[in-house]
Amino acid sequence: MGIIHNFKTQFYICLKMRNLNHYILKFTATVLFCFISLFAGAQLPKLIFSPQWLPQAQFAGYYIAKERGFYKEAGIDVEIVHPTTSLQVTAMLKSGKADVISLFLTTAMTCKNQGLDIVNIGQISQHSAILIVTKKSSGISELKQLNGKKIGVWKSGFDELPKALIAEKNLKVEWVPILSTVNLFMLDGIDAMTVMSYNEYDQIINSGLDENELNVFPLADLGYDIPEDGLYCLRSTYEKKKSELNKFLISTLKGWQYTTENKDSALNIVLQTMQLAHVPANKAHQDWMLGKTLELINPGHKTVKPGELLETDFMNAATIINKRDKSSSTYLFTDFYKKPIE
Amino acid sequence: MKNRTLAATIIRSVLLFCIGIFAVIFSIYYYYTRETIKETTRENAIFLANNTVNQIEQVLNPIEKIPDIIARMMESSFLTEDSLIPFLQSILKNNKTIFASAIAYEPSYFPEKGLYYAPYVFRQGDSISTTSLGGENYEYFFMDWYQIPKMTNSSYWSEPYFDEGGANILMTTYSTPFYTYKNGVRTFSGVVTIDVSLEFLKQIMSKLKILDTGYAFLISRNGVIITHPNQKYVMNESIFSIAKANNQPGMRSVGRNMVQGKSNFASADFKSKFKSGKLWINYISLPSSHWSIGVIYPESEMFASLRKINIILMLLVVFGLSLLSVFITRIINNITKPLKLLASSARLIASGNFNVKLPEIKTHDEMEELCDSFIYMQKELAEYIVTLKDTTSAKEKIESELRIAREIQMAMIPHIFPPFPDLPQIDVFAVLKSAKEVGGDLYDFFVIDGDKFCFAIGDVSGKGVPASLFMAVTRTLVRSISDKETSPSVIVTSLNKSLSDNNESSMFVTFFLGVLDLKTGLLKYCNAGHNPPVIIHGNGEVTMFEKTKYIPVGLFEDFDYQEISLQLEDGDKIFLYTDGVSEAENVDNKLFGDDTLMNIVSQNAKATPRDLIHRMEEEIATHVNGFTQSDDITMMTIVYDGKHNRS
Structure with missing residues (x-):
């Protein structure tokens, strides 16, 4: 299929195909390893x-x-x-x-x-590594300003904490499920995005936004250090x-x-x-x-x-x-x- | 110190000046040439980038139009659901650049078709296949290609990705939202997509020839590297991750400008691991996809022609300056060659060879003038030397004659002491020191009739030869007159008469003449204008004779001179002198003086005549302290010792 559904997966699969020879080698290695394990590491x-x-x-x-x-x-x-x-x-x-x-x-x-x-x-x-980030250009510098805004959140889960935080603050937001990229946030399709400090946050930085152009709300600092x-x-x-x-x-x-x-x-x-x-x-x-x-x-x-x-x-x-x-x-x-x- | 040649000095000055001028000219030339090259490169870079953008846009622009038209057709209900797949198939058939196309509807748009409905037409080998997207493992509603146009209400070029079909083909998807009317309300209903292979991009980008080793690269909206000569970067790195990994904030800054759609040509404020050295970068954005093309120009290659010209220019300058040095050396040598000849001739002349032949110079310039001056000088010098030789020999002759005259003059006065060993009553000592070869002072003494001691001292007016001749005449006359006379007044009067007669030169003599009767000690004397002598009595008392009232001899023929008598006692001394003693001058024009003279005589009252006079000489020498003697000095001391008469 030509249409992207997940950038990483897409790339992963294609690399798999590209390296068919490598897989044959790997298979051989695995078989050998199993034999060795059977005799040497059986205990x-x-x-x-x-x-x-x-x-x-x-x-x-x-x-x-x-x-x-x-x-x-x-x-x-x-x-x-x-x-x-x-x-x-x-x-x-x-x-x-x-x-x-x-x-x-x-x-x-x-x-x-x-x-x-x-x-x-x-x-x-x-x-907790979860952060809610907004662009400073959006004017959202306080949590309460998220009221009525669209927030990107992982479709695959990890949404309990941000949702609990927003509920605690009595804010009404539109949660937009995101698969894995930060593109919608980069293109202003959403006003804010939940990100992992170790992953998507750096993706945003590596897409050309500077840290000083972002407002960051770490959940750990807001009573949700789970x-x-x-x-x-x-x-x-x-x-x-x-x-x-x-x-x-x-x-x-x-x-x-x-x-x-x-x-x-x-x-x-x-x-x-x-x-x-x-x-x-x-x-x-x-x-x-x-x-x-x-x-x-x-x-x-x-x-x-x-x-x-x-x-x-x-x-x-x-x-x-x-x-x-x-x-x-x-x-x-x-x-x-x-x-x-x- | 080592001799410097004129040529070396001039060459050094001229070369320094030329190098200075060249440095200034070269700096200006370098600056403007560099600016020109920069500007030309900038223009070329912009042209190249625009050209590349146009090539890419020629592919992407028509593609954009297809989904836009489909979206409008969907909105106007021109396309029915049944005709969707044949329509998409026909699009693929007629557009070879398109790899696949889909029309993806909102969830449950057609309730009878379930949650997902997205007919998808794609190429499979040479044929065109059809399938439907969507399912539990492919929730397309959350894919960027669907979600972004939906949320932003605008068309979207996806970030590039590798084809899932496994052909390692770089793809991108253009998707545009479409709307339909539900209950009269324009509602977002789905997305139309076109998948395009980006292989053509690789071809376009790889064809770009930038100087020798310059290169072009393409980045996506997020800065992801889409094409780059370093394949490891492609789809693995973004310009920002490379900047971070290599700690190059300048690269990040350029990346931000690029993803923000800016364009510029500038010196790159970063270093690249891929391409070393100083770089220049030109970047421009693609209007359709907002991707950005970056073109890297290695500075060394950009200015390679300038560097080559600089080297050639430097070599030419070195060559030119060398030629100039040779040229100057030759000119200077030509100019200074006669000078050198003149210099050696001048040295010969200086050593006395006045007949040396001077070089012939016919340059009609200052050098010829100089040579003429030398020839004139040589001639004048020769003449002068001849004159000098004559004068010197004449002078030597005169000096020799004067020396003889002095010897004659000195022979005329008594110079053997003691003069009268057989006359114990009397002791005499005298000196005469002429200021010049011959002098005008005189002294004399002799005995008349066995018991009359006659002595005289005189000073002729003027100095030199005339005075010495006058002195000789005076002495001769005194001796001649005193042969017949013993009276001092008669002798002096007679002398005056003889001298005054035919005295054309109006010369005169101060003259003191005394006649001492050795038996009685009676001294008769006549002083004609001479310094009064000093009498030193036996008891040590010192007195000066009275100043005379008589004029010097030789002035008036009929002047009547009288004599004075003085009785000397045993041991009395008479010290006679000329004005050369009392008026001896030192460098400060201070005279020796009568007082000093009297003091010295007093202090040496008991001394012998010889010692007294030597003592006086020493004191005079001390007083004048080497100053040139201006007048003749004559001193005479007589001691009368009458006790020998009684014995």
Whole structure:
């Protein structure tokens, strides 16, 4: 099909076709690897981990943990399998194609509420990266000026927090679902846009708008500092593989610690991973993303140990979801958050 | 110090001046040529960019018209739903540049067709296929190509993308909103799209020839690189991400101007990793898609011709200045050659060779004048030297004669001391120092009749030869007269008479003559206008004779001179002198003076005549302190020792 539906996907697929030969090689390599694994690494219990998006710096810590052998040192064999646009991580979890996935906290809570029996085994990000941005040229410099305006929001989710914020401020806005680009915002098709600090915000900057031309409303500063990326598995998996999951969490945190200390080499590994997966790799953007992701992992003002989920954050998230859904569902922290080994 | 040649000095000055002038001229020339090249390049760059824009627009403009016309047809209900697909197929058949076309409706526009309705006609190989877009995995309502025209109510050229068909073809989609009337209200109803391959862009852009290694690139509305000689950038990077990665704020600034649709030709305020060196950039926006073309001009190539000309110019200047140096050297050498000859001739003349032949110069200029002057000088010098030789020999002759005259004069006065060893009653010492070769002073003494000691001292008016002759006459006359007479007054009167007679030159002599009777110590004397002598008594008392009232001899023939008598005691001394002593001058014109004379005599009252006179000489020498002696100096001291008579 000639019509674009998602720029990244489009590009991704075409690159796939372009590199058919490479795939044959990769296939051969994978078969060989399987044989080697069967004989050499058969003893190591295996875990398949799926981050929630295509390869990028947001997942640097996992790549590092694998690349530096932290998982193997801990005694587990971890394979990182990224989702595709047609196969979401939750579907991979359900079908058993993944043992552990990463998800937004609010997304995970919603999924659990909708019947997917998952548990959080570790909370990586401790802060919200969501920003609402407006162009200064639009004249919107205060939140209340958003009343009656059009705000772009991800069609795929992550909309709970901005919607809760707007509801709390009693503003009436028109939410415009956006797939992935910032073009509608750039062309003034919408007045404001929700963006991730590590991703779309930098896309706007890389499309030629200067930071001083934007008004930014960080949700974290407006009382919505809800954690984002966490590690999830099915309750059944949790019951069976507590020890492996514990090792996975500890090695992952080690991977992130290493990333913090070795940002340049981590960035190179991210770029290599992206190139191997034939995803367009823009170093400047990935550098920005890595910096912002590490800021989100740093507990900052929160008194929380790395990898732990705060009950207060969980309860705040529950309130926000209920407010959005206009429901009064009960969310049990102890049922949701399970340390692999208590 | 090393000798500098005139040629070197002139060449250095002229070269420095020429280089200075050249530097100024060159700077002005360089500035204006550079400006001209800049302006020409700018014009060419604008022409090239406009030309490229036109080529691209020639493809894109007709494409824009198709969806616009379809949209209007939809709005006016000219196209029915049944005729949509055949219509789109016919469009593809008739427009080879179009890859695909779709008419995408709003959700559930036709309720019987479900949520999605978007007939899509596309090329598949050589044939044209048809399908319908939309579904759970392809919610086109949220795609940029649909959403942006809908939200902005205007047509939209999508950001370029790679064809999903896998042919690695760069595509773009032009979409325009269409409206229909629902219940009489004009309502947004969907979007008409045309997909176009951008391969033609690559061809147009790659054909652009910019200097030797300059290049052109194309960026989208978001700054994404669409075409670039560095394939790694294409669709991977935007001008902003490259600027950020390389920390080039200047590049970002240019990128912002480009995406804002501005155009300019300017020196690039950034460095490129792809193309090193200083760069110039021209950028211009495409009116249809708002994409922007950037053209990079390496400065080194832009001004290569100027640099080449500069090198040639420099070589020419060096060559020209070298020629000029040679030329100046030759001219100066030609001019200075006679000077050198003259200089060596002048040296020969200076060494005494007055007959040396001077170079012949016929240049009819200052050099010839100089040579003529030299010839004249040579002639004058030769003549002068001849005259000088004659004069010198004449002078030498005179000097020799004067020397002889002096010897004769000195021989005329007694100069053996003590003069009378057999006369113990008397002791005499005298000196005469002439100011010139010969002088006019005189002294004399002799004994008359065995017991009369006659002594005289005199000073002729004037100096030199006439005075010495007059002195010789005076002395001869005194000796001659005193042969017959012993009275001083008679002797002086007789002398005056003889001298005054036929005294054409009106010369005269101050004269003192005394006759001492050695037996009695009685001194008779006559003083004709001479300085009064000093008497030193045996007891040390010193007195000066009375000043005389008689005029010098030789003035009036009949003047009557009288004599005075004075009784000397044992040990009395008489010190006689001429005015050369009392009037001896130093450099300050201060005279020696009678007082000084008297003091010295007093201090040396007991000294022998020789010692007294030597002492006086020393004092005079101290007083004049080397100043030239202007008058003859004569001193005489006589001691009377009467006790020898009694023994």
